[in-house]
Amino acid sequence: MTGAVIVGASLGGLRVAEGLRAAGYEDRIRLVGAETHRPYDRPPLSKDILTGGKEPSDIIFRSDEELTAKGIELVVETSALGLDVANRRVQTTAGDLEFEDLVVATGARARQLPGSEDLDGVHTIRTLDDAESIRESLRRGSRVVVVGAGFIGAEVAGAARALGLEVTVVEAMDHPLERAVGREAGAACASLHIENGTTLICGVGVDRLTGDDAVQSVVLADGRQLDADLVVVGIGVQPNVEWLDGSGVDISNGVLCDERLGAAPGIYAVGDIARWANPRYGETMRIEHWTTTVEQAAVVAHNVANPGSPRECDAIPYFWSDQYGHRIQFAGRATEAELVEIGCRPDVAAYLALYRRGDTFVGALAIDGTVALMQLRGRLMSGADDFEEVREFAESLGGSNA
């Protein structure tokens, strides 16, 4: 019995394995991962793990007993090295594994700042081991420079401020999160940094880091020099596709998949690595969000268990981010969209904005407005896209005209 092999033992891989059992799949399931840990949740890595609000044991998804009870064979500390599609085999550091169905869930790794690889005190944050070593440095009371004001950089800055440390965030764009949520909402996110005592420097890149063994400073492109004992780099990720090189699977910017998340017959991808044809938008996209990974895993589990009645994945991108005690949530797409702020009562949201493309409602962003955002996300899911109608609805939730 060859069954299913799932490569990548994290959120996406685990959810596919569990979804397969829930769908009545009875064959063997092997969940193969490179890390030493059992599958764990990554969002707390840049939040509660850094502040000490959570311990590593709190973020492990399942015990060995729970996995065994579901008949999921977890193979840790094992990396996939290659894929032989014709002979249905994955080459791994622990030998070859035969499969009938293969799920690629190898996610992504953090991009490094070129030239910083050998300097002590310079970190990226993707794994539990990364987070634990940043936590150790934060405990020593460092001067912290965060490179990149994306979600993860902003969360690390917030955690370091919560511990009372001196923090500077450097962002090459004019506003934090500009690419994800646009300029205006990026400016609203900037105020969270400033109100919480973080020094925010936008519109300038990093030229180089100085230091012999350990980092001493960050030199900006405009010549400014920031003293630092700890530098956390949050400048995006690279999909872990190298092991698929030469297999025939298209690995340009992730694993290219069709609407059903299929990359080749009986081969699927989920999570941060999947670049799939989203039928809702008529374009391919690779989304690096927790909820999208879970939604994709449900589709892949269904499609492996029920090959005769496959489903498409039409997920609407959604993410949350916790910064300085505030929750930012976004649903939809901000690309080429115009932002319309909804003046809001503070009990509804500290900040609420809708995004329109012409007359079409395409997205919503809230700070501390979970109920409003979830209702607007529901509107997107139901296909209600008349902008004026949605604006009226949003205002009825507690906007300036309520």
Ligand SMILES: Cc1cc2nc3c(=O)[nH]c(=O)nc-3n(C[C@H](O)[C@H](O)[C@H](O)COP(=O)(O)OP(=O)(O)OC[C@H]3O[C@@H](n4cnc5c(N)ncnc54)[C@H](O)[C@@H]3O)c2cc1C
């Ligand atoms: C610090 C941090 C904070 C985050 N916070 C949020 C948040 O607040 N909100 C939100 O929406 N999303 C958040 N995310 C994103 C979310 O965690 C990811 O979308 C999710 O983890 C993707 O899951 P995945 O299974 O696709 O990939 P990953 O979680 O990246 O897992 C891939 C796994 O595959 C393994 N692997 C890689 N190569 C191989 C190989 N060759 N062989 C075997 N195994 C391999 C890796 O070691 C890893 O364990 C955060 C991510 C990080 C890193």
